[in-house]
Amino acid sequence: MMNYDTNLVPSYYDVTKEYFITKLHVKRQPAVLCGIDIGPCVEKWTSDYLIEKSGSTIVKVHVGSEANMNFLSKNFSYKTLTFEQLVKRSKKKIQDDNDYFFSPKEYYYLRSLSNERRGKQVANLKTDFPELADDVKLPCFFADEQFFSSILRLGSLGMQMWTHYDVMDNFLIQVQGEKRVTLFSPSDASFLYLDGDKSEIVDIDNPDLNKYPNFVKATRYDCLLRPGDVLFIPAFWFHTTQSLSFCINVNVFWKNLDAHFYEKNDYYGNKDLIPASKMLQAVSKAMNNLDSLPKDCKEFYAKRAIRLIEKTLEDNEKSADKSSSK
Amino acid sequence: MMNYDTNLVPSYYDVTKEYFITKLHVKRQPAVLCGIDIGPCVEKWTSDYLIEKSGSTIVKVHVGSEANMNFLSKNFSYKTLTFEQLVKRSKKKIQDDNDYFFSPKEYYYLRSLSNERRGKQVANLKTDFPELADDVKLPCFFADEQFFSSILRLGSLGMQMWTHYDVMDNFLIQVQGEKRVTLFSPSDASFLYLDGDKSEIVDIDNPDLNKYPNFVKATRYDCLLRPGDVLFIPAFWFHTTQSLSFCINVNVFWKNLDAHFYEKNDYYGNKDLIPASKMLQAVSKAMNNLDSLPKDCKEFYAKRAIRLIEKTLEDNEKSADKSSSK
Numbered sequence: 035m036m037n038y039d040t041n042l043v044p045s046y047y048d049v050t051k052e053y054f055i056t057k058l059h060v061k062r063q064p065a066v067l068c069g070i071d072i073g074p075c076v077e078k079w080t081s082d083y084l085i086e087k088s089g090s091t092i093v094k095v096h097v098g099s100e101a102n103m104n105f106l107s108k109n110f111s112y113k114t115l116t117f118e119q120l121v122k123r124s125k126k127k128i129q130d131d132n133d134y135f136f137s138p139k140e141y142y143y144l145r146s147l148s149n150e151r152r153g154k155q156v157a158n159l160k161t162d163f164p165e166l167a168d169d170v171k172l173p174c175f176f177a178d179e180q181f182f183s184s185i186l187r188l189g190s191l192g193m194q195m196w197t198h199y200d201v202m203d204n205f206l207i208q209v210q211g212e213k214r215v216t217l218f219s220p221s222d223a224s225f226l227y228l229d230g231d232k233s234e235i236v237d238i239d240n241p242d243l244n245k246y247p248n249f250v251k252a253t254r255y256d257c258l259l260r261p262g263d264v265l266f267i268p269a270f271w272f273h274t275t276q277s278l279s280f281c282i283n284v285n286v287f288w289k290n291l292d293a294h295f296y297e298k299n300d301y302y303g304n305k306d307l308i309p310a311s312k313m314l315q316a317v318s319k320a321m322n323n324l325d326s327l328p329k330d331c332k333e334f335y336a337k338r339a340i341r342l343i344e345k346t347l348e349d350n351e352k353s354a355d356k357s358s359s360k
Numbered sequence: 361m362m363n364y365d366t367n368l369v370p371s372y373y374d375v376t377k378e379y380f381i382t383k384l385h386v387k388r389q390p391a392v393l394c395g396i397d398i399g400p401c402v403e404k405w406t407s408d409y410l411i412e413k414s415g416s417t418i419v420k421v422h423v424g425s426e427a428n429m430n431f432l433s434k435n436f437s438y439k440t441l442t443f444e445q446l447v448k449r450s451k452k453k454i455q456d457d458n459d460y461f462f463s464p465k466e467y468y469y470l471r472s473l474s475n476e477r478r479g480k481q482v483a484n485l486k487t488d489f490p491e492l493a494d495d496v497k498l499p500c501f502f503a504d505e506q507f508f509s510s511i512l513r514l515g516s517l518g519m520q521m522w523t524h525y526d527v528m529d530n531f532l533i534q535v536q537g538e539k540r541v542t543l544f545s546p547s548d549a550s551f552l553y554l555d556g557d558k559s560e561i562v563d564i565d566n567p568d569l570n571k572y573p574n575f576v577k578a579t580r581y582d583c584l585l586r587p588g589d590v591l592f593i594p595a596f597w598f599h600t601t602q603s604l605s606f607c608i609n610v611n612v613f614w615k616n617l618d619a620h621f622y623e624k625n626d627y628y629g630n631k632d633l634i635p636a637s638k639m640l641q642a643v644s645k646a647m648n649n650l651d652s653l654p655k656d657c658k659e660f661y662a663k664r665a666i667r668l669i670e671k672t673l674e675d676n677e678k679s680a681d682k683s684s685s686k
Contacts, residue, residue, distance in 0.1 A: 337674045343669075
């Protein structure tokens with residue numbers, strides 16, 4: 035078994051908007067909010083009800099034969115189904131004869147897209163699943179103009195998402211089933227072997243420590259969501275979810291920073307903030323300068339560049355200490 | 361006592377030009393060359409002789425009251441002396457009453473500059489100390505057109521140079537006295553807490569490991585130079601020298617890479633290669649993009665940038681493996 039730090043995400047009961055804004059949101063730490071009124075969906079959204087209401091809706095779904103879906107090696111395909119087919123299949127451990135894509139045992143994951151312009155407009159429960167939307171009361175713990183998207187998510191038993199971050203704060207609302215969510219602080223980014231916004235470590239419970247030795251330095255934050263629970267995931271917190279049963283979630287994103295920081299064409303809430311994206315592009319381009327140099331020089335100067343950035347981090351830290359001690 | 365890896369720099373006897381070029385230079389590892397004919401300087405350069413020949417030459421010298429000279433905190437001053445005064449003072453443990461700059465116990469270090477245009481032209485023993493130059497036979501282990509500079513160095517007892525790298529290959533010729541040189545591979549750059557081309561760790565024998573924990577991961581290479589020894593210091597190898605007695609050295613630099621890589625106005629042989637310098641400037645500028653972001657975002661994206669560079673390093677490694685296995 036792994037020997038690394040694990041913490042439980044703290045739970046809070048009957049949190050008010052004011053308490054959330056003044057006490058929880060400012061902490062920039064994940065929190066499970068229990069006992070919030072999220073509407074009748076918790077009671078109403080049985081499989082039969084979902085099928086009755088939205089069964090004929092066409093959805094695009096991630097399907098794979100491995101429980102750990104991995105965006106980097108793309109061990110899944112996108113398939114188009116009716117919502118009825120998806121719900122029925124997602125509840126089965128083994129699919130019916132000849133009624134599967136890859137293998138009798140396969141995993142399904144829906145992340146709803148905008149009905150109007152799929153992938154070119156943000157998802158919104160109200161317009162994408164109007165027949166279900168009224169059953170959900172989104173926690174209004176932010177100003178209306180900060181609202182970004184509301185997404186219906188469905189995961190079949192065992193399905194596990196790759197570890198990644200989003201650039202906006204969000205609430206993950208557990209409507210049906212049980213879900214384990216594991217989070218890592220943005221300050222542990224160095225230990226997660228990132229490729230863009232995703233970790234290369236596919237199975238965080240059994241990581242290859244020869245390949246990813248620094249992963250043991252990362253601190254896990256775990257929680258188990260039950261129907262009615264709302265998980266606050268602050269922007270830039272890495273997270274991976276595992277559906278411990280058939281799961282239905284609603285996920286609400288909002289702009290927690292000034293609107294001008296966000297990319298205009300970010301439909302998923304995961305495009306890097308504009309200044310950061312510029313920086314990353316410039317750094318990537320800067321590295322091309324080394325192409326003409328011998329391999330050992332290239333390596334050496336790449337390390338010099340890393341040190342240069344570490345020093346800007348240290349200076350950032352020092353200037354923050356100074357201004358806080360004023 | 362420190363518990364880190366130490367290695368001895370290997371010594372080679374009666375090395376020919378061909379052996380150096382085909383066997384040693386290509387290794388990119390430091391080496392002590394013993395028994396090379398470096399001319400009559402080893403016998404001739406007594407203090408009296410040096411004073412007789414060059415005593416009236418005006419030299420600019422680093423003077424400090426701490427043995428460890430530190431370029432980052434500048435614990436020394438530049439003072440102008442005659443070469444006679446410098447030689448006489450450098451041989452004394454305690455200076456005569458009232459004949460010192462800071463304290464009776466002080467340290468002296470000369471790195472000769474061009475006589476013609478000090479600090480605006482490379483040092484050349486032939487023109488800067490013509491009355492001494494004929495006593496030295498520089499090892500001609502590189503082509504004439506690669507020659508860059510020849511520098512006279514003098515260190516008083518105990519004087520220790522800061523750990524730094526140069527961008528050209530060079531021979532450090534020990535003419536008088538004994539000198540300890542400690543080197544670190546360019547691949548250990550990440551463990552040396554660099555500020556530009558210099559390590560922040562002033563006392564490598566008693567480092568502050570709370571401040572510099574990764575220093576234990578660096579591998580030391582030590583050697584002791586005796587009169588007549590020639591140390592090959594490959595470009596980018598970090599090095600620090602300690603004069604175990606009054607020391608006189610001649611140091612020869614040459615361009616080991618294609619001439620177009622070097623800065624035109626590099627008079628000391630330590631300005632970063634042009635493509636690398638461009639890269640470092642671009643990375644530094646790129647980081648300014650983060651200024652408008654909140655502190656935690658800044659930190660997060662700095663780590664993303666570090667990871668991006670690590671990945672270019674990994675890709676570099678992989679493509680090298682591929683081409684070598686062809």
